[in-house]
Amino acid sequence: MSDVPSSALVQIREVTKRFDGATAVDNVSLDILRGELFAILGSSGCGKTTLLRMLAGFEHPTSGRILIDGTDMTDVPPYERPVNLMFQSYALFPHMTVEENVAYGLKKEHVPAAQIRERVTEMLALVKLGPLASRKPEKLSGGEKQRVALARALVKRPKLLLLDEPLAALDRKLREHTQFELANLQYQLGTTFVVVTHDQDEAMTLASRIAVMSEGRIAQIGTPGEVYEYPANRYVAGFVGNINLIEGRVTGAANGRLTIRSDALDAELAVACDEPQAVNGEVCVAVRPEKITISRQPPEGVDRNVVKGVVRDLGYFGDQSLYRVHTKSGAVLQVSAQNLRRSAKLVVEWDDEVYLSWEVGSTILLRS
């Protein structure tokens, strides 16, 4: 395929997978670049696990091709692919010690025994499991099991490492720690990682690029920043982070801007648009809670959208406060504000009449 840049390690080409009539993956094309930490993000049943299993070789696409490092892998069985998978359940062999688990893949490759010992020792040291080498998996904690699974997959030096919900089985505190360890390890080794997850935080903090999947299709591909700040459609906007969705209709277009009338907010909102003439009728705009400024006085400054409302709900988290502001017509906007000033009393309280405002540039136009 000449149209593909050589930096793509994995090329997924128009891949579709159907199970008994149900389409799990629907005509997905995707390039994963050499050395990147790529995340496939989606809710359960979106097809992300099926896509992962096709990359590993456990499922065969109904149609389409999968190329790894330029070679067509579509018909290659899992045991012959330069790909390893870290299972969500870790799938450690319970009858083998940590060392035997990690050595298993190398034995199947017929690596000489001395080399196996060397590489296993090296890998166990890398994931800080050296002292536990002769333990059985039952005697390990969740975090330790996760590291064994990682070592077992990485010791084969795969071109591509697949991680199925790598942090899902860990408790919250361990998860944050492991997240950074995983990213560091990927940076150190330079192996291409593909993480499948339903957890947006996991995807955002780990990945260099994210593909958001919905109903078997790719809804958007981009960096975490792109996906968060410039969601391609309503699904992505709603799935990644909190957002206020506002329905409205186009009432004017000028100077690269659209004016949108929202009856629910009883306001005219401005939003930037590349081709304002092309958009008309009913649209949806969105704004992230942290982009909104809340104040009791009318806001100053130009190029801001302003909405009036009453605080009906307030959550105080110490570092920030969350407000739920109701407009006169009953619409609800979420606002999050950093508590920058040290004060036991909040500036904005329950039942205060407030002004909400945000920059025109922070307003997201969603056309689908």
Next chain:
Amino acid sequence: MSGTDNGNGGHSLRWLRRAVMMPYFWLLLFFLAPFLIILKISVADPIVAQPPFTPLLEWGAAGFEGIRVTFSNYAFLFQDGYYGIIYAASLKMAAIGTLLCLLLGYPMAYYIARQPPQRRQILLLAVILPFWISFLLRVYAWIGLLNNRGLINEFLIGIGVIDRPLAMLYNDFAVYLGIVYSYLPFMILPLYANLERLNLDLLDAAADLGARRWQAFVDVTLPLSVPGIIGGCLLVFIPAVGEFTIPALLGGADTLMIGRVLWDEFFINRDWPVASAVSIVLLLLLIAPIMWFQRLQTREHEAAR
């Protein structure tokens, strides 16, 4: 207040202890007591009387005269080479029968465990279904099948594969067939219970790490199913060693199995003490593999901790 609590706690604890004792009571009544009776008879001398053995405790005119114990029955078993040969032959037949059950039962259990849940239930039911008919009748039915003029021979002669009937009845072949037929469910059920629990991710993991399907079976499925294999083998082997019905109905005159010798000693020779000694020795022979299995399980249990 704490006093009442203690009282209640003590009461429920006592009740719990009694409940825990129940299985022991059961074992005492139905296992240990008969065993002691057999043990007692095995150290008596045979006499022509009712019952046909000398009492353990001797009562004379002056009252209790002493305990009468003889090991001559055991000595007889060891001196007479006949019994040694029969024990060995029984163990051999049971071992081969167990092996055949394993070779046949493993693929069946494996197949059932890999079916969708609903079909699993149906197949398991099919495995258990023969139990709804009397064991004796089922073994008897084989006579009709294996006979020189039975269904199988008639059929084979009918289609011209053979012109003289095959000797399939009253020989070791028929006994093996009977053992495999009768005990196969006891092999399949523990194996199924084990294989059904296998985490299929492990097989995917093996494939992912470079193992072909058969390698994944040898490296993962087989070692993890060892407890099921041992359980199934013991459930077949132990009753098969002492099996009486199958060799009696299907075996030939030269089929030596300890169950038949027991029968002969009890009912034909009416030598209860020797018969009792035969069964005590059989019990001791069978305790060894059970103890070994127990130890293996405990070790595994400790390893898992």
